[in-house]
Amino acid sequence: MFQLSNLQWKSFFRSASLAGNLFSKIMMFFWIFWSILMSILIGLIHAFGASLTNPEAENIADPFSWLNKEIIYIIGYLIVIRYLFQKIPILNIRSLLLTPLKKSTVIRYAMHQTIFSIFNLALIIYLLMFSAFVNLETDSGNLFLWNVSIILIIYITNFLNILLNKKDKLVFVLFVLLTVLKILEYNMIVDLSIYSEMIFYSFYETPILVFVPLLLLVYTYYYVMMFFRNNLSIDTGLSMKVKEAKMNNFDWLNRFGSAAIFIKNDLRLITRAKRARSTTIMGTLFVFYGFIFMLFGDVYGETGEFFGLFFSTAGFMFTFCGMVPSWDSKHYPLMMCQNITYLDYLKSKWYLGIIGTLFTTTLALIIYSYFGLYYVIVLICCSLYNLGINSYMTLWSGAFNRTAIDLESNKNAFGDKKSFNSKTLLLAFPQLVFPMLIFYFVSVGYDRYIAAYCVGVIGIFGIFLRNIFFKIILKTYKSQKYSALSAYKQTN
Amino acid sequence: MITFKNLKKSYAKNVVLDIDLLEIPKGQAFGLVGNNGAGKTTMFSCLLDLIKPTKGIVTNNEINVRESEDWKTFSSAYLDESFLIGYLMPEEYFYFIGELRNVKEKEVNEFLKQFEDLFNGEILGGKKYIRDLSKGNQKKVGIVAALIGSPSVIILDEPFANLDPTTQIRLKKIIKKLSTYNRVTVLISSHDLQDVTEVSERIVLLEKGKIIKDIKTSKKTLKELESYFTKE
Structure with a gap:
């Protein structure tokens, strides 16, 4: 066990992107701290029966019954969120297979790494805070065992997540199902929460039921372990599935000139490499981000709503384009030697961002135009800002991107790094905060329409300043070329 | 020189x-x-x-x-696998290099004919991406691609x-x-x-x-x- 964690330390400290890693580690601590703080706060607020999401309903009469009603959704979304964000333990299993370590030791080590994940801790802290302060008249022993049951269920989802590794579609269906059910509940057609309360309240009433999640957890744990044990040889679980290849021509893209050559390849990348595909899907799903802020508009206010809509149009750019040029990391030397200038190469990446943003904007327009003209205006202005400013910013920050993306090995069970990179999101902050500030101050001073126009106009300026931006970007990329090349050589 | x-x-x-x-x-x-x-x-x-x-x-x-x-x-070069694009099929890769060197698809096909015996029927027209080819075949693809466009x-x-x-x-x-x-x-x-x-x-x-x-x-x-x- 000790040797294994030793290996992990080494791979972290010796990686080329150490500086980046360290920064994201620091941010990670901040993020953990923040999550814990929020868990405590929300736990407290819920315990006292104040509703966060719906301030109009002054107080929830019975917080405990309310939580039991919602818990089915919490667990459902937990599975989705884990799938998207929680890192699957990464170990270079291939090279460990021939060492004297037992297979089960390797697997167990990998599985145990997830136990103290913030996804578990935050929820446990929330539950404990809630339970400590909630006003219940009956036995506290029952409440304690109820907590144990729920925590066991949380851990079932934790281990399920390791199994779910490659099931994009399943998780997507779950996400849609939960959302549809919640909407139906909102419109009082079908009410899942009644059943949720029935089930989870019984853990409180009949504490002996704690054995159900306990047995389930034990079963899940051993199932996951056996699954990987049985699949841990080079020709089964660790092998690459060879898919029959299909030609894609994308001839219609030729109108983009020399950039089209690269855009075609990037489209092939998205359709053929899992990691690129899931990143693109993630980016597109951000289209729905605006909804969250619109639903709770009373809490977040106009600026919050604007933020949501802003993200709706920028999802693809922030996720997929945020990883440029790492997508080409495996064949970066080829790109640097071909008969194409660096500038043309970068422009093709920029075009890809533009096409992606236009696509997400169109989607968003179709969805949100239903709510009125204001939303159309906001979306167009946000989109302009993304096209005119953020497209350059994202590309520019890519020059410092040192993380090599291994497109080929990520078909292995354990070897898959999650497609969502926290660093990508961090770099996005300066790109987000500035337009938010503008919107906030102008909308407070004048009104929200003028505020939206201001953001849009800045974007238009950006579009006209293309050549200047590209000069800076090219210069940065050229100065970073050699260190990027040597960093991409590393596989870890 | x-x-x-x-x-x-x-x-x-x-x-x-x-x-x-x-x-x-x-x-x-x-x-x-x-x-x-x-x-x-x-x-x-x-x-x-x-x-x-x-x-x-x-x-x-x-x-x-x-x-x-x-x-x-x-100039053109083939140093190692980092000169290949794994998620492309060999043909697509050849066309890609061809496009960069201003060689049309047709001419690339014409050019590839002379390598038919070198490819030994394992590379063209197969239904495989470059990443799924054997190391030796990958190398053949890379070297032949380096010859496209008469550098x-x-x-x-x-x-x-x-x-x-x-x-x-x-x-x-x-x-x-x-x-x-x-x-x-x-x-x-x-x-x-x-x-x-x-x-x-x-x-x-x-x-x-x-x-x-x-x-x-x-x-x-x-x-x-x-x-x-x-x-x-």
Whole structure:
């Protein structure tokens, strides 16, 4: 066990992107701290029966019954969120297979790494805070065992997540199902929460039921372990599935000139490499981000709503384009030697961002135009800002991107790094905060329409300043070329 | 003409490449030999502007490779798998390289016909992505792609390693033809002394980054090289 964690330390400290890693580690601590703080706060607020999401309903009469009603959704979304964000333990299993370590030791080590994940801790802290302060008249022993049951269920989802590794579609269906059910509940057609309360309240009433999640957890744990044990040889679980290849021509893209050559390849990348595909899907799903802020508009206010809509149009750019040029990391030397200038190469990446943003904007327009003209205006202005400013910013920050993306090995069970990179999101902050500030101050001073126009106009300026931006970007990329090349050589 | 002038590359205090002057005239078949760590790949990487030399200048056809990207129009290379794009099919990869070198799809198809026996029916028309090909077949794809668009400078790092004997023989023929009939400058590195003496007119022996021997290939060359490496 000790040797294994030793290996992990080494791979972290010796990686080329150490500086980046360290920064994201620091941010990670901040993020953990923040999550814990929020868990405590929300736990407290819920315990006292104040509703966060719906301030109009002054107080929830019975917080405990309310939580039991919602818990089915919490667990459902937990599975989705884990799938998207929680890192699957990464170990270079291939090279460990021939060492004297037992297979089960390797697997167990990998599985145990997830136990103290913030996804578990935050929820446990929330539950404990809630339970400590909630006003219940009956036995506290029952409440304690109820907590144990729920925590066991949380851990079932934790281990399920390791199994779910490659099931994009399943998780997507779950996400849609939960959302549809919640909407139906909102419109009082079908009410899942009644059943949720029935089930989870019984853990409180009949504490002996704690054995159900306990047995389930034990079963899940051993199932996951056996699954990987049985699949841990080079020709089964660790092998690459060879898919029959299909030609894609994308001839219609030729109108983009020399950039089209690269855009075609990037489209092939998205359709053929899992990691690129899931990143693109993630980016597109951000289209729905605006909804969250619109639903709770009373809490977040106009600026919050604007933020949501802003993200709706920028999802693809922030996720997929945020990883440029790492997508080409495996064949970066080829790109640097071909008969194409660096500038043309970068422009093709920029075009890809533009096409992606236009696509997400169109989607968003179709969805949100239903709510009125204001939303159309906001979306167009946000989109302009993304096209005119953020497209350059994202590309520019890519020059410092040192993380090599291994497109080929990520078909292995354990070897898959999650497609969502926290660093990508961090770099996005300066790109987000500035337009938010503008919107906030102008909308407070004048009104929200003028505020939206201001953001849009800045974007238009950006579009006209293309050549200047590209000069800076090219210069940065050229100065970073050699260190990027040597960093991409590393596989870890 | 390719010129390496006062070229030096060192990592910390460790000098890995140190060449005072090396000139490779146009149309020469140039072979580079040396043990592991002799600096062969480093030298090629400097020529391709993939690593930054500590000191010195590399020019390719009078173009300083660090200052201008114009050398890319007439040079091509295959150093390792990082010159392949795994998620493409071989055809798509050839067309991609072709497009970059202004060679149309039709002409690429025409060009590929001469390699049919080299490909041995395992590469074209198969339903595989490059990432799923065997190492040897991947190499064939990379080397053939480097020949697309009739570049006048071709750089191949260890082209014979990993290939089956039949392919090695065929590849040698192709390389010989390029330099004798088409006046293409071909730069090759190899561990295999026999291979390299067969295809190159001139052989340079590197040792710890320095040029130890610079030989015009003759019948005695192989013996000379072999005796050098057995001496140690």
